[in-house]
Amino acid sequence: MSDLRExxxxxxxxxxxxxxxxxxxxxxxxxxxxxxRLAGGTAALLALVxxxxxxxxxxxxxxxxxxxxxxxxxxxxxxxxxxxxxVSFLPDAGEVQRPVGSPAGAVGEQMVRDVTTELARCQGGxxxxxxxxxxxxxxxxxxxxxxxxPPRPGEDxxxxxxxxxxxxxxxxxxxxxxxxxxxxxxxxxxxxxSGTEYWGHVVGPVTKRAxxxxxxxxxxxxxxxxxxxxxxxxxxxxFYGGFYRQPAKDKRPLTWQVVRVIAxxxxxHKVAECQAAPGPGHSC
Amino acid sequence: MAGSGSFEEFYSGAVGRLLGQLFPVTGDLHEAExxxxxxxxxxxxxWPRLRDYxxxxxxxxxxAMNLAADRARSLRRQARAILRLSPPPEVPAVSVEALAxxxxxxxxxxxxxxxxxxxxxxxxxxxxVARTLAVPDxxxxxxxxxxxxxxxxxxxxxxxxxxxx
Numbered sequence: 001m002s003d004l005r006e007x008x009x010x011x012x013x014x015x016x017x018x019x020x021x022x023x024x025x026x027x028x029x030x031x032x033x034x035x036x037r038l039a040g041g042t043a044a045l046l047a048l049v050x051x052x053x054x055x056x057x058x059x060x061x062x063x064x065x066x067x068x069x070x071x072x073x074x075x076x077x078x079x080x081x082x083x084x085x086x087v088s089f090l091p092d093a094g095e096v097q098r099p100v101g102s103p104a105g106a107v108g109e110q111m112v113r114d115v116t117t118e119l120a121r122c123q124g125g126x127x128x129x130x131x132x133x134x135x136x137x138x139x140x141x142x143x144x145x146x147x148x149x150p151p152r153p154g155e156d157x158x159x160x161x162x163x164x165x166x167x168x169x170x171x172x173x174x175x176x177x178x179x180x181x182x183x184x185x186x187x188x189x190x191x192x193x194s195g196t197e198y199w200g201h202v203v204g205p206v207t208k209r210a211x212x213x214x215x216x217x218x219x220x221x222x223x224x225x226x227x228x229x230x231x232x233x234x235x236x237x238x239f240y241g242g243f244y245r246q247p248a249k250d251k252r253p254l255t256w257q258v259v260r261v262i263a264x265x266x267x268x269h270k271v272a273e274c275q276a277a278p279g280p281g282h283s284c
Numbered sequence: 285m286a287g288s289g290s291f292e293e294f295y296s297g298a299v300g301r302l303l304g305q306l307f308p309v310t311g312d313l314h315e316a317e318x319x320x321x322x323x324x325x326x327x328x329x330x331w332p333r334l335r336d337y338x339x340x341x342x343x344x345x346x347x348a349m350n351l352a353a354d355r356a357r358s359l360r361r362q363a364r365a366i367l368r369l370s371p372p373p374e375v376p377a378v379s380v381e382a383l384a385x386x387x388x389x390x391x392x393x394x395x396x397x398x399x400x401x402x403x404x405x406x407x408x409x410x411x412x413v414a415r416t417l418a419v420p421d422x423x424x425x426x427x428x429x430x431x432x433x434x435x436x437x438x439x440x441x442x443x444x445x446x447x448x449x
Contacts, residue, residue, distance in 0.1 A: 004435070004446040007385045012304025014376035017315050019303040024328075027321055031328035121318060131425040176315040220393035 022123060045221060099232065102133055103143050114173050115147040115163040116199045120151040122159035124178030125149030135229040139243045140194035142166055144201060150234035156181050157239065162203045174202060175231035181236060183272035186215070186261045186284045191250055198249045202226075202258055203241035209271045210263035217257045220247060228263075257283040291331045295324055301446055302348060307399045309352045311390035313376055313409045319355065323348035345406070346416050356394040368378050387440035396431035399424055 046140040101113050116131045117258035129150040136145040136280030148160035157178040174187050182205065192202040202215050207226050221244055228238040250257060256276055261284060263272040299320060306316040323344045327334055334340045368373050378386070395417065401412040403424075414424045436443040 004385070004400070004432075005404050007379075007382045008308055008401065010382040011308050011376075011386055012301075012405055014378045014382070015307035015313055015316060016300035016304040019307070019313050020299075021299050021317050021324075023291040024324070027324035028291065028328045030321065030325035032323055050327050123318065123321065187326040200390055223398060276373065277428050 012195060018214070023283075026123075028282065046262060049055060055197065056126070066281065099132065099134075101136075103136060103138075103145070106261050108143070110169050111143060111145060111163060111165045111171070114143050114165075115161050115170075116137070118173045118175045119147050119149055119159060119161045119233060122149065122178050124151065124155065124157045124202055125159040126152045126155075127155075127177075130236070132232075134231045134235070135239050135241060139242060140192060140197070142192060142194075142201075144241055146229075146239050148205075148231070148239070151236065158205060158235075159240075160205060162187060162241070164192075164201055168268045183237075183276075184210075184213075184263050184274045186258060186274060186276065188256065188258065188282050190246065190256055190282070193249075198246040199243045200257055201241070201243050202261070203239070203263070205237040205239050207272050208236070208238055208265050209265050211266040212264045214262045214264065215242075215258055216260040216262070217244065219250065219257055221257055222243070258282075258284065260284070279280070288420055289335060291335075293326055294327075294335070295303075295338060296342065302341070302345055305345065306348050306352060307376070308386065308389050308401050308405065309349065309394065311386060311397075315352070315355065319348045319351040320344075334389055342416070349402075349416060353394050353398065368411055384439055385435070390437060392434055395419075396434070397429050398433070399427035400431045403428055407448050421433070433442065 009281040060264050098277045104107055112133055116133070119131050126149065131147050131149050132158050133145060133147050136143065138144075143165050145163045145165075146160065147163075148158065151158060157176050158174075158181050159172045161173055163171060163173045172189075176185075176280065178187065184204065186202055186204040188200060188204075190198075192199045192201060200221075202224070206213055210228050213226045213228060215226065217223070224242060224244045226240045226242045228240045244257075246257065260276065261274050262270055274284040302320050302323070302356065303336045305317055306320050307313055309321065310316045326347055327340065334343055337343060351355055359434075389400070392400070398417060402408045402416055404408065408416065410421055412425050414421045419427075432443050432446055436446055439446070
């Protein structure tokens with residue numbers, strides 16, 4: 001039996017060998033971006049202070065003018081206070097395009113921000129392209145969203161996230177990192193209570209060749225057919241998502257009922273398939 | 285290392301080691317890559333000063349450890365709805381024993397994980413672990429003791445076996 005040190009060393013060596021970091025140049029670029037962001041924030045703060053200072057001085061001058069005797073000379077030259085410098089400061093989430101609109105209200109806005117902020121951490125995608133809220137939907141007292149960042153030309157990875165929130169805004173975001181681009185993936189959750197019923201949720205990217213996605217379950221849940229949501233030309237895949245009804249609460253809390261997902265083209269031919277790993281985990 | 289090297293040399297010399305040290309703390313290879321890269325990005329901004337440090341790697345490690353702890357706390361907050369949306373953590377191919385350890389480490393509080401990794405993997409003495417985590421020496425001893433005990437229980441092995449030198 002090897003001891004703690006040996007086993008930790010094995011883990012560390014494997015991580016060092018199999019991990020991928022984008023390199024020193026990428027770290028330098030990221031550092032520069034970070035510095036610019038911080039500089040932007042500081043400049044905005046300074047501008048605010050300056051503006052407030054000028055406003056205060058103007059008010060003071062105005063008060064003094066009221067107290068001073070009227071001038072007997074002509075009006076002095078008018079000076080205008082300089083407007084605060086324009087500062088371009090993007091929050092971490094960056095710009096978000098919403099071709100499909102977005103959930104309403106401040107809570108909806110927060111959901112979009114939660115999903116896209118997490119997406120901003122993904123090391124991949126075209127930095128020149130904003131994140132896109134590609135799909136969202138409602139059901140059973142919940143809102144689900146999918147956001148993704150268009151990949152760079154030729155990039156074989158995809159940055160996408162999904163979020164599932166209650167009406168109050170409480171919820172979770174599934175970050176998928178820069179996953180290798182495959183024709184079909186699935187993620188989701190289960191045991192979502194709505195009144196006396198329990199629901200599961202399945203979501204993922206699918207090849208653009210697919211016209212239908214069929215989700216197969218264990219525990220006697222009938223198959224679920226979903227129509228892919230068109231993500232547009234900037235994405236190499238489309239997305240799908242939907243809810244399924246569970247007959248009861250699943251007593252295996254970490255087990256997903258989804259066992260297989262199959263994508264079919266318009267002619268009904270299978271174009272992709274993924275098998276959910278047995279045991280804990282909600283992905284395939 | 286101190287004084288003369290370029291950032292690129294420093295990066296290529298240290299990134300693998302730090303990735304190896306951060307993976308057992310985050311429990312997810314992608315997370316480890318992310319915090320290590322962010323720590324290096326921060327180091328790049330301060331490189332003119334950092335290069336003169338005796339061990340610039342210690343600074344990057346401390347930043348990466350702090351980022352890992354922040355992210356662990358943030359993830360805990362996000363998990364308030366008890367929904368499992370994410371795929372299982374990305375783990376490199378290792379032996380069954382090492383995999384069991386990775387899984388057992390994930391059940392420890394992040395501070396215990398950090399103390400165990402810094403002491404047993406980075407071979408830092410208790411005082412240095414305390415400086416890195418900005419806690420008193422006694423706290424580190426307590427974190428190590430509780431961490432060892434919890435790991436032994438999770439792995440079903442006597443504590444002495446884990447602590448063998």
